[in-house]
Amino acid sequence: MSNSALDLLALWQRVADVLAPQDCFVCGANAGGQAVCEHCVAELPRRPATACPRCALPGLAGAECAACQRTPPAFDATRALYDFAFPVDAMVHALKYRHQLALASFFADALIALARDFGGDADLVLPMPLHPLRLAERGFNQAVEIARPYARARGLPLALALVAKVRNAEPQAGLDRAARLRNPRGAFGCDTALHGKRVIVVDDVMTTGATLDELARCLKLRGAAWVGNLVVARTPAPY
Numbered sequence: 001m002s003n004s005a006l007d008l009l010a011l012w013q014r015v016a017d018v019l020a021p022q023d024c025f026v027c028g029a030n031a032g033g034q035a036v037c038e039h040c041v042a043e044l045p046r047r048p049a050t051a052c053p054r055c056a057l058p059g060l061a062g063a064e065c066a067a068c069q070r071t072p073p074a075f076d077a078t079r080a081l082y083d084f085a086f087p088v089d090a091m092v093h094a095l096k097y098r099h100q101l102a103l104a105s106f107f108a109d110a111l112i113a114l115a116r117d118f119g120g121d122a123d124l125v126l127p128m129p130l131h132p133l134r135l136a137e138r139g140f141n142q143a144v145e146i147a148r149p150y151a152r153a154r155g156l157p158l159a160l161a162l163v164a165k166v167r168n169a170e171p172q173a174g175l176d177r178a179a180r181l182r183n184p185r186g187a188f189g190c191d192t193a194l195h196g197k198r199v200i201v202v203d204d205v206m207t208t209g210a211t212l213d214e215l216a217r218c219l220k221l222r223g224a225a226w227v228g229n230l231v232v233a234r235t236p237a238p239y
Contacts, residue, residue: 025094025103026087035106036091045083047234055209056080056234073209074216075201075227079115080234081107084205088233092204096142104145107232111146111202112153119200119228124159125151128203128215129188131165146232147202156200163190163218187211188218195223200230207235 023030024037031037036044052059054068056078082088094100095107127143135141144160151158166189199219206212206229216227 035102045085047080073213077228080231082233084233084235108146108149111150122198122200124157125200126159129163129165190222196225198226202230204232206231
């Protein structure tokens, strides 16, 4: 086989590994074409059902936590699949930085199973926007890849141009809590009237919730009646 043919085969194998991996991302066992095998799916760190319905931090029997009661965020609800802990953290990083797009499909399917009723009669699904410079650097928006199948399953429009990331804020990773809370201020812009609309925001990870809070604030200023966050993982406090 010629060198060019070998190079083409190697490229195809890398593409196949990204789009339809045959081995489980977590344990390496054959997963029948799925990103994660059934055994490892059962072992992933699920977020408890008793979490605060507003911010998804640990709550008391599903009631709003004291922090949300004391200082309510701009968003109205949060539902999270997992704790941002091993191996979910490695899975999210592989999707974002190594283009393991099969994991986006895995996360989307899990969100569909978890949240078919989330937001009730919601009007649209909004993936967390990326600043154009960050999008050009990464090549894709992982929130879009997760949100698209979810919106399709719910029969809701996917709002890709509703909100712009107008300020290229420093990445939240690596910042301390105080800096994380300040960093997203003024990061979003929206020129569309949203009078009475119910918006589901989809994102990969929620840490302090500051970015989601700023996005919800932007949407509420444009008239949104309800904003709920649907996230793959929530960082356990303290963060």
